Amino acid sequence: xxxxxxxxxxxxxxxxxxxxxxxxxxxxxxxxxxxxxxxxxxxxxxxxxxxxxxxxxxxxxxxxxxxxxxxxxxxxxxxxxxxxxxxxxxxxxxxxxxxxxxxxxxxxxxxxxxxxxxxxxxxxxxxxxxxxxxxxxxxxxxxxxxxxxxxxxxxxxxxxxxxxxxxxxxxxxxxxxxxxxxxxxxxxxxxxxxxxxxxxxxxxxxxxxxxxxxxxxxxxxxxxxxxxxxxxxxxxxxxxxxxxxxxxxxxxxxxxxxxxxxxxxxxxxxxxxxxxxxxxxxxxxxxxxxxxxxxxxxxxxxxxxxxxxxxxxxxxxxxxxxxxxxxxx
Amino acid sequence: xxxxxxxxxxxxxxxxxxxxxxxxxxxxxxxxxxxxxxxxxxxxxxxxxxxxxxxxxxxxxxxxxxxxxxxxxxxxxxxxxxxxxxxxxxxxxxxxxxxxxxxxxxxxxxxxxxxxxxxxxxxxxxxxxxxxxxxxxxxxxxxxxxxxxxxxxxxxxxxxxxxxxxxxxxxxxxxxxxxxxxxxxxxxxxxxxxxxxxxxxxxxxxxxxxxxxxxxxxxxxxxxxxxxxxxxxxxxxxxxxxxxxxxxxxxxxxx
Numbered sequence: 001x002x003x004x005x006x007x008x009x010x011x012x013x014x015x016x017x018x019x020x021x022x023x024x025x026x027x028x029x030x031x032x033x034x035x036x037x038x039x040x041x042x043x044x045x046x047x048x049x050x051x052x053x054x055x056x057x058x059x060x061x062x063x064x065x066x067x068x069x070x071x072x073x074x075x076x077x078x079x080x081x082x083x084x085x086x087x088x089x090x091x092x093x094x095x096x097x098x099x100x101x102x103x104x105x106x107x108x109x110x111x112x113x114x115x116x117x118x119x120x121x122x123x124x125x126x127x128x129x130x131x132x133x134x135x136x137x138x139x140x141x142x143x144x145x146x147x148x149x150x151x152x153x154x155x156x157x158x159x160x161x162x163x164x165x166x167x168x169x170x171x172x173x174x175x176x177x178x179x180x181x182x183x184x185x186x187x188x189x190x191x192x193x194x195x196x197x198x199x200x201x202x203x204x205x206x207x208x209x210x211x212x213x214x215x216x217x218x219x220x221x222x223x224x225x226x227x228x229x230x231x232x233x234x235x236x237x238x239x240x241x242x243x244x245x246x247x248x249x250x251x252x253x254x255x256x257x258x259x260x261x262x263x264x265x266x267x268x269x270x271x272x273x274x275x276x277x278x279x280x281x282x283x284x285x286x287x288x289x290x291x292x293x294x295x296x297x298x299x300x301x302x303x304x305x306x307x308x309x310x311x312x313x314x315x316x317x318x319x320x321x322x323x324x325x326x327x328x329x
Numbered sequence: 330x331x332x333x334x335x336x337x338x339x340x341x342x343x344x345x346x347x348x349x350x351x352x353x354x355x356x357x358x359x360x361x362x363x364x365x366x367x368x369x370x371x372x373x374x375x376x377x378x379x380x381x382x383x384x385x386x387x388x389x390x391x392x393x394x395x396x397x398x399x400x401x402x403x404x405x406x407x408x409x410x411x412x413x414x415x416x417x418x419x420x421x422x423x424x425x426x427x428x429x430x431x432x433x434x435x436x437x438x439x440x441x442x443x444x445x446x447x448x449x450x451x452x453x454x455x456x457x458x459x460x461x462x463x464x465x466x467x468x469x470x471x472x473x474x475x476x477x478x479x480x481x482x483x484x485x486x487x488x489x490x491x492x493x494x495x496x497x498x499x500x501x502x503x504x505x506x507x508x509x510x511x512x513x514x515x516x517x518x519x520x521x522x523x524x525x526x527x528x529x530x531x532x533x534x535x536x537x538x539x540x541x542x543x544x545x546x547x548x549x550x551x552x553x554x555x556x557x558x559x560x561x562x563x564x565x566x567x568x569x570x571x572x573x574x575x576x577x578x579x580x581x582x583x584x
Contacts, residue, residue: 080415213429216478217413222384224482225402225430270416 006267007033010281014062017288021058022050024295028214061291062284063190063197064182064250067242069283070276072257073106074204077211077272078235079144082265083320085258088097089143089236090150092254095247096178097154098122103174115177116192116248123244126150127236143232161206180251180306193245200241201280203234208273215272221238255313262320291318334359335486335517336381336405336568340389343380343541347380350376351541353389358486358517363508365532365549366521369562372520372538374521375410378488381519382407402430406482410490412471420458420466420474424449445481452507453477454500469496476504480511487511488519493527505531529553529568529577537561549575559583 022038025032027049037046038055071086078084086092102108102118133146158178179293210231213221222228246253260282261275268274287305290312294303331534343351348395351373358364366374380387382405383394393405400584405409406427427449428442438446450456453473458466463474475490486506491503505527508518510531522528528535528549535552539561545552558566565580 209429209432212426215415215418215423216426216475217409217415219379219384219409219411220407220413220479222398223382223402223405223407224427225399227398250514265416269422270418271422272416 006264007281010278010285014281014288017285017292018062021061021288021292022054024292025049025054026299052186054193056185056190057182057291059190060182060185060193060249062289063193065256065284065287066247066255066280067197067200067246067283068253068256068287069260069279069281070201070204071239071242072283073233073261073272073275073279074207074211075257076215076234076241076261077207077275080217081125082262083258083317084144085255086239087117087151087254089130089147089239090154091123091130092130092247093151093154094126095119095123095244096252096258097157098125099177099248099251100161100174103177104165104170106170116189116245119248120196120244122154123240123247125259126154127240130234131233132173132186155172164317176235176304177251178306179304180253180309181302181304182250182287183302185249189249193249196241198247200238200243200245203238204242205276207231207235207238208276211272211276227321251304251306254310255317256286256309258320259316260286262316270297276277333393336394336519338381338390341377341380341390341391343376343385344388345376346564349541351380351387354538354541354543356536356543356546357403360485360515361512362516362517362534363505363512363532364517364519365528365535366519367523367525367528367535367561368538370389373541375490376537376541378407378490378519378521381405382488399430402482402484404484405486405488406479406484408476408479408487408492410487410494412468412475414463414471414475417464419460420455420463420477421446421450421460422476423463424455424477424481427478427483430482445483449477449481452480452510454492454503469500471514472496473500473504480507483514486517486519490521491523492520493522493524501527502531518531525553525562525566525579526577529575549577 001102023034029046034046034182038050041047068086075084075086075089076082097116098121099119102114107118108115130146130150133149134143162171162174173283210221210226211225213226218228261279264278264282268278291305294305296307297303334357339355341351341354342349354377366377368374375466379385381391381393383391383401387394388462396404424446425438425442428438428445431442432438450459452509454474455474455477458470458474463471472492472495476489479487479489493504496504508520509531511518532549534547535549536543537552537557544561545557558564563583565583567578567580569576
């Protein structure tokens with residue numbers, strides 16, 4: 001199957017959605033006017049709105065969506081399981097715990113970059129614990145079990161923080177942050193997330209051939225010259241970078257990493273290597289579309305992005321489980 | 330015949346969970362050989378092949394295990410017993426995976442890679458399955474596609490773990506004949522199998538494993554003696570060189 005038209009289509013969709021995202025907002029500005037303000041930059045309020053509010057929001061949607069799609073495709077390829085998700089190895093959970101602790105202790109309020117840095121630290125800590133538990137020659141199963149253990153532990157610790165919180169406002173903030181959103185982000189968020197997401201994306205993209213080989217199982221892949229311990233390490237660090245940075249700036253946005261690879265798989269002939277790039281583009285397009293939807297559907301209320309993706313994603317997930325069961329996998 | 334063996338194993342031992350699975354195994358593999366690896370269930374056949382490839386921890390020496398993985402993948406191909414196809418790829422894509430060791434990073438398959446795949450599909454009689462989804466094939470067809478994948482790796486040595494289990498008689502014979510063709514071309518094949526009749530007819534050499542040790546190694550006619558059959562497999566058998574080639578038929582289980 002030729003994948004050229006698919007990639008062209010995805011890139012065109014992405015460009016269209018990116019432009020649409022720039023043109024939508026509470027400030028009523030004409031499309032041409034807003035693009036002119038963005039590009040020319042006359043220092044007026046219009047330029048400020050475009051460059052400081054809408055541009056970072058659209059750029060972050062691409063970065064976060066691309067990260068979620070890429071990491072989902074990589075996890076599924078490695079574990080050879082279409083139900084796998086970055087959340088599965090506990091990176092999302094530990095990133096969220098780091099952020100929650102930052103909000104609770106006031107570290108986030110006292111220091112502008114406190115929240116993103118804490119989430120990054122949480123993601124990395126989660127990855128190292130998962131690595132230590134799964135061991136250097138662990139199987140896919142031990143990795144999944146380690147991930148489940150970390151996820152349960154971080155969920156319990158987040159609940160504990162909320163439970164003991166003496167400050168209802170902090171608890172409120174935590175609950176809202178955990179819903180996931182791209183509203184009110186600045187270029188600062190873009191710059192803090194960009195290096196980690198770029199590094200993670202390069203690491204994950206380098207796995208294409210190894211993931212293809214893993215279609216035949218770990219033994220056959222090793223015999224084809226794939227160094228599995230190294231592949232696993234690159235996968236986990238790459239995932240921690242993209243998911244940690246994404247969770248840091250956007251909170252928890254679920255199901256994108258699960259649904260996007262599932263939809264695109266048959267368009268790339270089910271090849272896990274080819275799916276990486278397609279899922280990154282598809283994830284970016286999906287989060288852009290979802291972020292446009294939360295602004296268009298209920299403009300007066302601050303509908304959270306993560307709530308929308310979960311509302312759409314969870315039924316799809318159920319449908320996938322049903323189909324998987326029917327096919328007897 | 331070159332002096333360098335395709336595989337040289339000496340003093341190979343493997344201990345899994347404190348239990349010795351292989352003890353002090355030594356043999357060399359030259360070109361033009363179809364080696365049948367036979368033995369009862371749990372005799373260590375799979376472990377021996379995996380240890381030769383360096384896929385599991387072992388003591389002793391194997392020339393393949395000593396190579397860096399990238400280089401080893403150009404010397405030996407491996408078809409594991411588990412018939413694993415994780416994604417619904419086409420048979421053509423599946424066989425093309427065997428060309429991975431020959432591609433540079435990010436490089437697309439060249440004409441040579443496509444030719445190699447075409448040739449293997451033809452040799453294995455899989456041309457009509459080319460665009461079929463591999464995961465929807467029958468078990469025997471999947472086995473042939475996976476063997477074709479290993480052959481597409483185009484290595485001097487091919488190791489296959491029970492490749493003919495679950496195949497129909499015609500495909501069992503044609504698979505063994507395709508191994509013979511590889512051997513004629515100067516390559517060698519190590520294949521584990523339980524069908525001693527096919528082993529006797531189609532292998533140039535048999536290696537018998539019993540409780541992790543090699544108990545016999547040589548031409549089928551020399552190896553398949555009544556004593557060895559009794560001691561290794563606990564059966565009696567009828568074995569004779571007929572005018573239609575050697576015929577081996579297991580008869581009774583010994584108490």
